[in-house]
Amino acid sequence: xxxxLYTDFxxxxxxxxxxxxxxxxxxxxxxxxxxxxxxxxxxxxxAGKSKPYSMIGGSIMVIACENPVVAQELMLKKTxxxxxxxxxxxxxxxxxxxxxxxxxxxxx
Numbered sequence: 001x002x003x004x005l006y007t008d009f010x011x012x013x014x015x016x017x018x019x020x021x022x023x024x025x026x027x028x029x030x031x032x033x034x035x036x037x038x039x040x041x042x043x044x045x046x047a048g049k050s051k052p053y054s055m056i057g058g059s060i061m062v063i064a065c066e067n068p069v070v071a072q073e074l075m076l077k078k079t080x081x082x083x084x085x086x087x088x089x090x091x092x093x094x095x096x097x098x099x100x101x102x103x104x105x106x107x108x
Contacts, residue, residue, distance in 0.1 A: 030092045031055060034085075038063075041084040042074070050074060053105045059097045064105035071101040 019025045039047040049066040056062060065071040074081065078099050089096055 030094055034061075034088055034092055034094055034096075037085070037088045041081055041088070046070065046074060050101070053102065055096075056100065059095050060100055061096050061098075062100050062102055062105065064107070065101050065103050066106050068103055071103055074099070074101050 035052040038050075038052050041047075042050060049070045050063050053062045053064040063074060065074065081099060082096070085096060
């Protein structure tokens with residue numbers, strides 16, 4: 001990846017334009033936008049006790065869970081969660097085939 005120095009730019013518009021051209025930045029922005037929809041997908045009760053953490057291999061979303069009970073509840077609803085995620089995935093052009101729930105990733 002090419003290093004970008006702030007001093008190379010005359011304006012912030014140029015900096016933003018350069019960042020938007022980078023594939024890694026585009027991928028990070030898409031994932032960030034997807035993570036924002038977790039509350040709508042999981043529901044307010046479970047969204048407060050879980051949150052998207054990362055992606056594995058581009059197709060598995062890791063969800064950090066507060067405790068094993070939350071992880072089990074989400075595991076039972078995995079198919080429903082994937083169905084609810086589908087419109088967001090299609091609009092962002094992200095491929096998520098599976099969800100993995102992990103209590104070790106939780107940080108308050």
